[in-house]
Every structure is written in C-alpha cells, then in structure tokens.
Amino acid sequence: MTVRRIEVRERVMARNDAVAHTVRARLESAGIRAINLLSSPGAGKTTLLERTLDALGDTMAIAILTGDVQTQNDADRLARHTTALVQAVVINGACHLDAVQVAAALDAIDLAETDLLFIENVGNLVCPANWDLGEAEKVVLLSVAEGDDKPEKYPSAFQRASCLVITKIDLLPYVRFDVERAVGFARALSPDIEVIRCSATTGEGTDQWYAWLGRRVADVASACR
Amino acid sequence: MTVRRIEVRERVMARNDAVAHTVRARLESAGIRAINLLSSPGAGKTTLLERTLDALGDTMAIAILTGDVQTQNDADRLARHTTALVQAVVINGACHLDAVQVAAALDAIDLAETDLLFIENVGNLVCPANWDLGEAEKVVLLSVAEGDDKPEKYPSAFQRASCLVITKIDLLPYVRFDVERAVGFARALSPDIEVIRCSATTGEGTDQWYAWLGRRVADVASACR
Numbered sequence: 001m002t003v004r005r006i007e008v009r010e011r012v013m014a015r016n017d018a019v020a021h022t023v024r025a026r027l028e029s030a031g032i033r034a035i036n037l038l039s040s041p042g043a044g045k046t047t048l049l050e051r052t053l054d055a056l057g058d059t060m061a062i063a064i065l066t067g068d069v070q071t072q073n074d075a076d077r078l079a080r081h082t083t084a085l086v087q088a089v090v091i092n093g094a095c096h097l098d099a100v101q102v103a104a105a106l107d108a109i110d111l112a113e114t115d116l117l118f119i120e121n122v123g124n125l126v127c128p129a130n131w132d133l134g135e136a137e138k139v140v141l142l143s144v145a146e147g148d149d150k151p152e153k154y155p156s157a158f159q160r161a162s163c164l165v166i167t168k169i170d171l172l173p174y175v176r177f178d179v180e181r182a183v184g185f186a187r188a189l190s191p192d193i194e195v196i197r198c199s200a201t202t203g204e205g206t207d208q209w210y211a212w213l214g215r216r217v218a219d220v221a222s223a224c225r
Numbered sequence: 226m227t228v229r230r231i232e233v234r235e236r237v238m239a240r241n242d243a244v245a246h247t248v249r250a251r252l253e254s255a256g257i258r259a260i261n262l263l264s265s266p267g268a269g270k271t272t273l274l275e276r277t278l279d280a281l282g283d284t285m286a287i288a289i290l291t292g293d294v295q296t297q298n299d300a301d302r303l304a305r306h307t308t309a310l311v312q313a314v315v316i317n318g319a320c321h322l323d324a325v326q327v328a329a330a331l332d333a334i335d336l337a338e339t340d341l342l343f344i345e346n347v348g349n350l351v352c353p354a355n356w357d358l359g360e361a362e363k364v365v366l367l368s369v370a371e372g373d374d375k376p377e378k379y380p381s382a383f384q385r386a387s388c389l390v391i392t393k394i395d396l397l398p399y400v401r402f403d404v405e406r407a408v409g410f411a412r413a414l415s416p417d418i419e420v421i422r423c424s425a426t427t428g429e430g431t432d433q434w435y436a437w438l439g440r441r442v443a444d445v446a447s448a449c450r
C-alpha cells in the first residue's frame with residue numbers, strides 16, 4: 001500500500017509540475033512577474049498586500065489570486081484596495097494551492113493588463129512550499145511574534161524562497177525575537193535570500209519591499225523588450 | 226486517477242483511525258488523559274508546555290510527545306523542564322502527526338507512571354486537525370498576533386477542539402485582536418468550547434489553564450476507580 005501511495009503522490013506531483021510549467025510559460029510570455037507568498041496563518045500576507053496595493057496600485061498593474069481554506073475573506077479585503085480583479089480560490093479544507101487551480105484562475109485575469117501577480121497561498125508554513133505554482137519566485141513572510149527559530153524548524157519554505165519578509169517589526173519591543181538569529185537560520189538554508197524587515201501596520205520598512213518589487217517587475221519588462 | 230487517489234487516501238485514513246482506536250483504548254485503560262495540541266507555527270505550544278511542566282510537574286506525572294518537521298528543538302527545550310521522558314518524533318517534512326507514530330512513541334513511555342500526555346503536533350492549523358491520534362481531546366492555541374479572524378478562516382481545528390487557548394495576551398495592547406470576535410467565531414463552530422486566555426510569558430491566565438487540566442486529569446482518575 002505504501003508503494004502505491006508514493007506512486008500516486010508522484011503522479012499527482014508530476015501532473016502539477018507539468019501544469020506549473022505551462023503556467024510559467026504563459027506568465028513569462030505575457031511579461032508578468034508572479035510571486036507566490038508563503039507563511040503561517042496570521043503572519044500578515046493580506047495586510048501587506050492591502051498596503052502594497054495602496055502604495056503601488058497607481059504605478060503598477062497588480063492582480064491577485066488568493067487561496068483560502070474556507071472563506072473568501074482575504075479576497076474581499078483586497079478587493080477594497082484595487083479595481084483589478086482579485087481571484088478567490090476557496091479550496092475546501094485543502095492545505096495548499098496547486099498549479100491546476102492557478103491555471104484555471106488565470107483564465108479570469110486580463111494578462112495583457114498585468115505587470116505583477118501575487119499568489120497568496122494558504123496560511124501554512126509546511127505544505128505549500130512543496131508545490132510549484134508556475135511562479136517566478138516564492139516569498140516567505142515570518143512575523144516576529146512567531147519566534148526567530150521558525151526557519152530552522154520549518155526549512156522548506158525558507159529554502160525555496162528568494163525573499164524573506166520579516167513582518168510585524170512594530171512588535172519587536174514586546175516579543176523575544178532576535179532578528180539576526182532568524183536571518184542566520186534563513187541564510188544557512190538559502191545563502192542569497194533577500195531579507196526585508198517591515199511593519200504593514202506602521203509602514204516602517206515597506207519602502208524596501210516596494211523597491212524590491214519594483215526591481216522584480218523592471219527585470220521582466222526589460223527581458224520582454 | 227482522481228478516483229484512485231481518493232481510494233488510497235481513504236485507506237490511509239482508515240488505517241490511521243484503526244490505530245488511533247487502539248491508542249485510545251491503551252491510554253484509557255492506563256488512566257491517562259491525552260491532549261493533542263494544535264496551532265499555527267509560533268502560537269506558543271512549546272512555551273506553554275514549558276511553563277505547565279514547571280507549574281504542575283511536581284503534582285502530576287506529565288509525559289510529552291512532540292512532533293517536529295525537521296529538528297528536535299521542541300523536545301530539547303521541554304526536556305530541560307522535566308525528568309519524564311519527552312519523546313521526539315521528527316517527521317521529515319510531513320505536515321502532521323499520525324496515529325502510527327503515536328502508537329510507536331507510546332512504547333517508549335512508562336504508561337503506568339503517567340497521568341497526562343501532551344501530544345504537541347506540528348505547527349500547522351490545517352492538516353493536523355484531520356488526523357485522529359487516539360487523544361481524549363484536542364486543544365487549539367491561537368496567538369493574539371495571528372488575528373481574531375483565524376477560527377473562521379481555518380475552521381477544522383476549532384471545530385474539533387474542546388478547548389481554545391488564546392495565547393500571548395500580553396501583546397493585546399499592541400495588536401488588532403478583538404477577543405470577543407475570535408471567541409464568537411470559535412463558538413459558532415464549537416458551541417461548548419472552553420476558552421482560556423493567557424500569556425505563557427507573563428503567566429497571566431495560566432492558572433485557569435492549570436485548573437482546566439486538573440479537572441481533565443481528575444475526570445480520568447475517577448473514571449478508573
């Protein structure tokens with residue numbers, strides 16, 4: 001039975017990876033930078049996206065695809081900050097988005113009018129890291145309230161991310177969180193990972209995030225010329 | 226393929242449930258109250274257990290089984306607070322504990338000398354809720370830093386828990402978290418859920434947690450007489 005389970009899992013993963021490959025090709029040929037956001041529940045993915053839409057929405061065409069276990073609360077929150085389509089994928093108890101869901105959601109997005117696509121994954125620091133959605137890169141958020149040991153304890157997401165956003169830094173005076181220790185664990189897994197520290201509540205550090213996003217989108221634009 | 230996947234998943238779940246059934250019988254006949262702790266990463270399961278061992282370790286025989294994705298950091302932390310065996314289950318990237326792992330870990334624990342068994346699950350608010358480990362009950366932790374909407378967004382864990390511990394209440398002045406709103410969402414899913422608010426850092430509210438645990442253990446003791 002174990003053998004069959006592995007076999008089925010491998011087939012499901014292989015199917016996912018094949019679809020992810022076509023999603024990636026589709027996004028690249030449309031000149032869209034796609035970013036897959038990973039984190040624990042409550043690390044602040046939606047709040048950071050709300051603030052990002054307010055800050056960059058006039059200069060960049062941003063589309064969002066958000067996966068939720070049960071509600072479409074995140075999509076509703078985000079829709080208040082943008083006229084662009086926010087695509088909700090309610091996955092009824094599943095623990096991660098997969099490429100098939102992303103491929104289907106893309107059909108509802110005007111790709112020609114999009115520069116940057118955020119894929120807000122399910123709040124889960126374990127499962128989503130293993131699934132390629134066809135994104136250009138993964139970004140992992142870690143709230144200082146979660147503790148500085150999390151990259152070591154949940155390595156996959158940090159290993160696969162090109163950027164670590166340490167969120168809720170306004171709480172640093174009130175929690176035990178050694179930023180250098182967290183960054184050390186993350187760099188041990190992913191030596192070139194970009195590290196951004198910010199608070200989406202106070203706005204501190206978000207300029208660095210916007211600048212990083214700007215460079216990502218500019219890279220795609222110049223590659224398409 | 227989809228059909229086969231469901232079939233295999235059902236067989237894996239059925240196997241799990243059968244083992245959970247024997248684990249439960251074994252724990253009950255030994256007069257042990259087993260509590261399966263669920264939460265997001267960084268909600269404070271290990272810190273609450275450290276404080277609980279310090280507070281109750283002299284009056285209650287507590288054993289701990291802790292599941293970690295990659296490290297055994299939690300087990301190492303807990304071992305400093307108790308002479309009882311802390312059993313580490315490192316599950317190499319899996320997203321939840323299962324009953325087979327618990328059954329194997331029980332062989333290393335002196336059941337005759339145990340009143341209370343904590344099973345500290347993987348930090349993940351989605352997957353562990355679906356797996357019966359043979360516990361008497363599930364307890365879900367929610368840190369105020371995660372946001373008061375989490376019970377609505379991740380309903381399974383809250384639906385199946387008999388107790389909700391709202392943790393890190395020392396952070397309440399610094400975050401947007403409406404306790405009544407969180408409790409309302411949880412009670413909509415599980416009307417009789419016990420709600421305890423505490424901070425394992427300051428100790429505030431932990432007496433209520435210890436009293437609740439004391440009643441749970443007393444219930445088992447009187448049932449065994």
